[in-house]
Amino acid sequence: MHEKPRRSPGRPPRISLDQVLDSARRIVTEEGVDRLTMRRLATEVGSTPMALYHHVRDKDELLVLLLDDYAKRALRRPDLPADPRERVLVCTAAIHGALADCPWIVEVLTADDLLSTTSLWFVEQILDGLVACGLTPERAVHGYRAIWYYTAGEILVRATAGRRRADSDRATYRERVFADLDPNELPRLANVAARWAVLTAEETYLQGLTALVDGLLNTP
The missing domain is CATH 1.10.357.10 (Tetracycline Repressor, domain 2)
Incomplete structure (x- = not known):
């Protein structure tokens, strides 16, 4: 019998910017701004910190996106x-x-x-x-x-x-x-x-x- 080749773990699932923002919003709303880190956010979305950097440069840019998103929805x-x-x-x-x-x-x-x-x-x-x-x-x-x-x-x-x-x-x-x-x-x-x-x-x-x-x- 021949052993089946092992499957590589592959890349983490692709994530969208909307998923990133939804998870970041949930963290800051429920736990506070101080608890929002790229590592914590990566764990929340089931990905890696490196994958997040395809969408945002750093935490500051992430917060700005959250601010603008909220302003567009709530500030009339x-x-x-x-x-x-x-x-x-x-x-x-x-x-x-x-x-x-x-x-x-x-x-x-x-x-x-x-x-x-x-x-x-x-x-x-x-x-x-x-x-x-x-x-x-x-x-x-x-x-x-x-x-x-x-x-x-x-x-x-x-x-x-x-x-x-x-x-x-x-x-x-x-x-x-x-x-x-x-x-x-x-x-x-x-x-x-x-x-x-x-x-x-x-x-x-x-x-x-x-x-x-x-x-x-x-x-x-």
Whole structure:
């Protein structure tokens, strides 16, 4: 009898860019951006890190593709009001609405070196609205930065607080401290301590955004 020739293991199955993006999106959504590596992604798609480089150069390019993909699907251009102040509010609210359910994207964007080119239209409208309201281009950039910091911070703080509450069914450290506040030393805090969690959970983003924009436009 002749032995059958051994079959070579062959190459890993071919993968598409869509498969790569789907797996990368699942990792960052469920585990966080820090857990996304080319080796981890290769394991997820059942391939090799080298095969991934046929689609993306590195992790940064992969993140940019994810950002653009999400922006194209979730970031809808709103109808622009004639009033420039309202344009700033409407465009910023649209950004907040698109990112509120995807905080990992905010985490990537706050690094300040990666961005989605699809979202630049919104940045342009905000800058243009601030300039049309009387700010210099330089002050408009500073104003946009303040608006973005407020928006990104609000999303990240709420997301982090939500995860911590979901992971624990006991009183938080803050709740234990607030329960024993001395009203003589900290009267204002003591007065609202029992309602703090409810009050800080209220949706006040638009009120805060409006106050911030008005403050920027009224600052000499």
